[in-house]
Amino acid sequence: QKEVEQNSGPLSVPEGAIASLNCTYSDRGSQSFFWYRQYSGKSPELIMSIYSNGDKEDGRFTAQLNKASQYVSLLIRDSQPSDSATYLCAVNRRNQGGKLIFGQGTELSVKP
């Protein structure tokens, strides 16, 4: 079992729709969770952090965390073609000195 798993996609949604990205992790000691966006040829860029169970909203983005199910998700409302990128889920293990592990990423394509 991979430490952090994501559907590789590609996930294709029409412009204006909601894009839903999912991530599961294997270590219950994980304490911090992050979503990054990476455009082709660029470095990963942080878009959301979430530390406790529940939802966290920031503009068009909502991160959801369920530690009991070891599941974290990202919703993008009113998707735009500029949202087309690879989205990386990252999990931090404080009990391992802050080890930060990434999933393989989900490629999102927003069609005009």
Add this chain to the structure above:
Amino acid sequence: DAGVIQSPRHEVTEMGQEVTLRCKPISGHNSLFWYRQTMMRGLELLIYFNNNVPIDDSGMPEDRFSAKMPNASFSTLKIQPSEPRDSAVYFCASSLTRNTEAFFGQGTRLTVV
């Protein structure tokens, strides 16, 4: 703030040569990470430091890879000797503490021919 600074941005070298990648973390950040990214393997954690001390280097693929952090503002990743399969994009990232979000440099694209 200038962000995480990596150099060089691109490196082309011949098999067997030594390669040194450099990273300057964000000032005041206490954790530093080195990653390698390829299409096949994604973003792999190679090694990370807290307060300049290496915490976990289990991701370093072989003894040919080594990393140092002599002070809070500088780290190097060295490959000696380099091989074609080392070709990848290498990222450095830093975070304020061991539990907070990390910020990435622009990466070094390494090609070993």
